[in-house]
Amino acid sequence: MRRIIYTSISLTGTDLAELDAIVTESIASNTKAGITGMLWSNGANFAQVLEGGHDEVGATMDRIRADPRHVDIEVVLDRAVVSRQFGNWAMRRADDGEASTPGTTFLLGFALSERTASAKRLYEIIMAIEG
Numbered sequence: 299m300r301r302i303i304y305t306s307i308s309l310t311g312t313d314l315a316e317l318d319a320i321v322t323e324s325i326a327s328n329t330k331a332g333i334t335g336m337l338w339s340n341g342a343n344f345a346q347v348l349e350g351g352h353d354e355v356g357a358t359m360d361r362i363r364a365d366p367r368h369v370d371i372e373v374v375l376d377r378a379v380v381s382r383q384f385g386n387w388a389m390r391r392a393d394d395g396e397a398s399t400p401g402t403t404f405l406l407g408f409a410l411s412e413r414t415a416s417a418k419r420l421y422e423i424i425m426a427i428e429g
């Protein structure tokens with residue numbers, strides 16, 4: 299299994315309908331590809347986790363990189379893992395109910411433990427989410 303965590307700068311603003319559209323289309327293709335993950339947005343940035351097979355995650359990340367709805371994609375982590383850590387949702391907004399909280403807790407712990415500039419940025423993005 300492969301896990302990718304990245305951050306980006308959103309060009310969709312705070313439009314929740316746009317965010318839901320991204321999640322809806324992601325669920326459709328991720329289900330087919332056996333990919334799961336979560337999506338965080340603070341209005342200005344995205345953070346996303348993708349988990350699944352090596353090639354499937356790579357192909358999905360290639361499409362995400364080419365998406366004009368965000369820029370400045372910065373991969374914080376791309377590694378082989380033994381199991382999923384962010385649930386079994388094909389994709390889920392991180393503010394979508396309490397079931398998402400363990401994923402956010404895990405992500406913050408990861409971001410704090412990595413002493414890199416991209417992980418620091420990830421931490422700041424998650425902490426800037428209201429609520």
Ligand SMILES: Cc1cc2nc3c(=O)[nH]c(=O)nc-3n(C[C@H](O)[C@H](O)[C@H](O)COP(=O)(O)O)c2cc1C
Nearest residue numbers: 320323324327328344346358361362365367368389
């Ligand atoms: C922040 C963000 C997250 C996305 N997450 C996914 C995802 O998890 N899976 C996916 O298939 N597409 C995701 N997309 C959409 C892809 O970028 C792309 O639009 C979609 O896969 C359709 O690609 P295609 O037009 O080349 O078929 C995401 C887009 C954005 C902006």
